[in-house]
Amino acid sequence: SSGDTVVTLLDYGAGNVRSVRNAIRCLGFDIKDVQTPEDIFNANRLVFPGVGAFAAAMEVLSKTGLGTRRSLVTKTSMDGIWSPARIDHEPLQFFYSSPSFAHMRNHIMVGLLKCSNLLGCIKEALMDEALCSYIEKDRPFLGICLGLQLLFESSEENGPVKGLGLIPGTVGRFDSSNGFRVPHIGWNALQITSNSGILDDVGNHHVYFVHSYRAMPSDDNNEWISSTCDYGDKFIASIRRGNVHAVQFHPEKSGGEFYLPFYSFGSLLFSLIYRNLNHGGCKFFKRGKASKLAKRVIACLDVRTNDKGDLVVTKGDQYDVREHTKENEVRNLGKPVDLAGQYYKDGADEVSFLNITGFRDFPLGDLPMLQVLRYTSENVFVPLTVGGGIRDFTDSNGRYYSSLEVASEYFRSGADKISIGSDAVYAAEEYIKTGVKTGKTSLEQISRVYGNQAVVVSIDPRKVYVKDPSDVQLKTIRVSSLGPNGEEYAWYQCTGESDELMLEIRCVNGGREGRQIGAYELAKAVEELGAGEILLNCIDCDGQGKGFDVDLIKLISDSVSIPVIASSGAGAPEHFSEVFNKTNASAALAAGIFHRKEVPIHSVKEHLLKEGIEVRI
């Protein structure tokens, strides 16, 4: 029947579920979006890709409808259904469906009369009730990430906050005091503990996690657990009971190759749909080995419009992206969507897009960039980060856009994380000056709504040598190679773009001006303001191919407890092993060597593996 090709998706609009949609479509299924609790009751198979913060999700589920979709569905105490009243832009409307028309007319009248006094007269049918009832009836269900956590009794995230209460236990925060960075971002293998039915093919392969909170195994919830994962604590990576499945990791971001029946969303969903799960699934399952969090290799695409108006991938030398020719053109290294697809196939663990002129050009006016994300997320099933121009903005018509709106548009278009550069510098400067968290900076607002794991701060420092640490009131380090005048110390000066600078068109050094704040001070401040990860560039090393600035990366990765991505300067596979062996970086990012096809990503990974560094192959 046509129902066999439909997957019902519970998307409450709090983040990027575009990849889940794309993955489901890639498998040949149609998607029906849940608009009303009735859609849950009527689903043949339900996928719940929870995103965002626990409390916000529960609030949406336990109120009237679905987040940004904001359908309002109400149920009368009688047998009919009032549905749906879209309250996005339209005036409040109600439609009453009832077996008999006469009955219906009466109820319409009653309903309209009572609209103004809605709460008093009409009982709401809630999404959470529908969800609990669906799961309790053992209907096919796949929860992802927060879609697993919400099944538990409560969460400590901004809480305690009550969950759906189907599985005993509380969802708590990872403990960063034992040296494990929080959020847990990256690729781990699972320990499959029971016949999950859907994880049989996952085996020892790495799957992608991104979360700060986790549920822990206990005697009370043991019967639900199908796999665990080690990250400081042993936490629940997946649950299964009957037809009900949920995974803490992201199958849709775990590099799913749909033609390979392994470790993919395809595998999970196909299993869920086609295996006879009521009869225990497959008889054989592979137990995954415990693994460490794999070090990530990230491909970065600096994107901007060239002088002809085409959006191109470019690459600078110390942030200068123009050819040193008479024409002085913007260096063009390829098309963003094609290159991202290529890097995904080559084994990149993440792809980052930096809209390097974003601060000048309002990104929501930059439709090609949003299109790039949309197209890329159709074929690239690893996390996508996008940065550039995330800040509050007033356009030439006087219309104000908050940074949250800008970020939301990026998330809706397919980004899993957004990266903030200049605006984070200004927020950190203010925070250090006043000691007050206003809650109003882009960093704070976006991490509050989307979770700090979705917010990267990109730092663009330059090295400033000093003779003596007392020459500056900022954190200095003793450098491993002396400065041009024999200086033994240096600090790392942050840079940012500003409107004023751009108005003056002083686009020197990539248009970035030096600020009186160091990378160390910035990193500590943005961690406190809610950043979930740091992308640590270095203007001096950018495009030089001589290796990462190990001094800088060691300084920052030893000073914060969030993951740090080492960036700038990679020229050979050995540079990656050097940065992982000498610093606590969680990931290493490169651009030029990949764009110029000097070293393929898989050679970097093979080298790391040979050096005993765990990577996802």
Ligand code: 1PR
């Ligand atoms: O300030 O929030 O609008 O964000 C702008 C973003 O654009 C920032 O993340 C900033 O790093 C980036 N950006 C701004 N100007 C440039 C430029 O190149 N002129 N690119 C730029 C930054 C640096 C890295 C690069 C690595 C690796 N690019 O991302 O990819 O250095 O390169 P390599 O492996 O070739 O050495 P906002």
